[in-house]
Amino acid sequence: MLYRENGQFKASYAADQQIFPILQDRVAIGALLAIAFIVLPLFGSEYLFRAILIPFLILALAALGLNILVGYCGQISLGTGAFMAVGAYGAYNFLVRIDGMPLIGAMLLGGLSATVIGVLFGIPSLRIKGLYLAMATLAAQFFTDWAFLRISWFTNNSSSGSVSVAGLNVFGLPIESPVAKYLFCLVVVCVFALMAKNLTRSAIGRQWMAIRDMDVAAAVIGIRPMYAKLSAFAVSSFIVGVAGALWAFIHLGAWEPAAFSIDRSFQLLFMVIIGGLGSIMGAFFGAAFIIVLPILLDQIPQWFGIPLSTATTSHLVHMIFGALIVFFLIVEPHGLAKLWSIGKQKLRLWPFPH
């Protein structure tokens, strides 16, 4: 009743091709952005920003990048943590070694270094496919883990192996308070989400999807597999690298290579798959699910006043988390984004389905 497209006529190509062709969607997304940009900074608590919103935004951005590679181009990667690490350490080195380097410049350069490494480790994808490729990307993961731990040049010869940044500012505005950090992340994420969405709707995005669906057939109809695959690796690792820089600079402040371990790679892959492969929205759903669920599970025993030791709680959280992942895969293998679109489909006919 509320969600109808009847009477919304598209009189121009531009109107037909917009991202949200239905008025109600545009209103909803506008309201969501208004809440995110205005209401939350006014009323959110510091805990909400620090523990939930900032990690959510940054990991959603990383999941978005991974989704371009896995969901749109069909190249499974288990080395996302590595590309995040390259982004973070790259940005750190640009920031520390070049005087007067602005934060955004350092982050983009960090993203570019991740792009270089991503394309380098993406080259095997021209020959290796499927699960073999997934295992091959683990090489990137373990290599960067080792490199950032052992090669002290990357960490600016810091004695403890951990590096930190302080006094961040953008155009003279300090990024110190949780609200400022949150808003900065939000702007970056919005810009990248919009860019990614448009990229996937463009010619290159269609090439990626053709490669994903069947690469031999795509090559036959004239899509260059090398160009398509490597560009997917490049775009994906750029976004992931920027997310890594954000994660290190904004969320952690001080970090060591363990922050980008293989667990991070798996976590991001979980987000992409639970959220929905090949969906920009899915990255956000997945990130919300993976971030919020453990926090909730942690809190539940306390609400009911059940005394449990921290070790037991963490094991139980592990169990429930694993079981829920399997459950979701069984219920909807195409992820939360698919559930969302099914819901929208139903809503269009509601309350008179016939």
Added chain:
Amino acid sequence: MGFFLETLFGGLMAGMLYSLIALGFVLIYKASGVFNFAQGAMVLFAALAMARFAEWIPKWLGFDNLIVANLLAFVAAMALMIALAWAIERLCLSKLVNQEGITLLMATLGISYFLDGLGQTMFGNDIYSINVGMPKDPAMILENMFEGGLLLSKEDLIAAIIAAALVALLALFFQKTATGRALRAVADDHQAAQSIGIPLNRIWVIVWSVAGFAALVAGIIWGSKLGVQFSLSLVALKALPVVILGGLTSVPGAILGGLIIGVGEKLSEIYLGPFFGGGIEIWFAYVLALAFLLVRPQGLFGEKIIDRV
């Protein structure tokens, strides 16, 4: 020369241990097309069960005999692994038939989270030891050929022999028994196997049980070597390059891959390590496997991948 041979033997024996874990991956991938990331968690789970049952069973039954306790614990742990295989098939895999490989991969990752939690909730999260009477002292061999002889760890040697025996046993099982033939048929073509009356569900329970058995043996050997603790489940990460090097569908590939990786790791750590600043073992295996894959994308003995439109 003596030092080189010592490293070589050490590498070969470590490689046998890797292939023991790799075997679990290959078995399940062959029969069901699932890349089972939970193999590491299964190794940890089996080792925890073994360690704790060996401790509890004498207390429950009131006797004190290490061999009997270990035997009973082995049987109990195996029963648990079979129950686990059944539960995984019933609750998870049978619901995910015909899904894409990546969905199944994720499901096994979920299972591995679950098993990590379950194992440590049920059996506790301290460091436990498995004592199956492995000799801990090293042996010297070929003393007349080299000065000082070659130092060999008896424990590793026995472990390697057990691994080799297990592989031979599994090869016999696959080649000679009716069940083994059915397993190979399922591996070749699910639908064709089903159409001639092979029950897929039962085959999957069997193959997960066999993988559970491999996990149990690997868990006992690794557990008695390193102690049973959470990090045991990370050993699986060291077995992954073995699997991709050997080919996901090949049992001999798992063995040869294990040997190549084991030797490559040890030799690289000693002869290349100093140039890179040490600790290169962990990524060298992956880079080695990657280099092999570039030449043969299906691994050493994997089935040739044919692209069709």
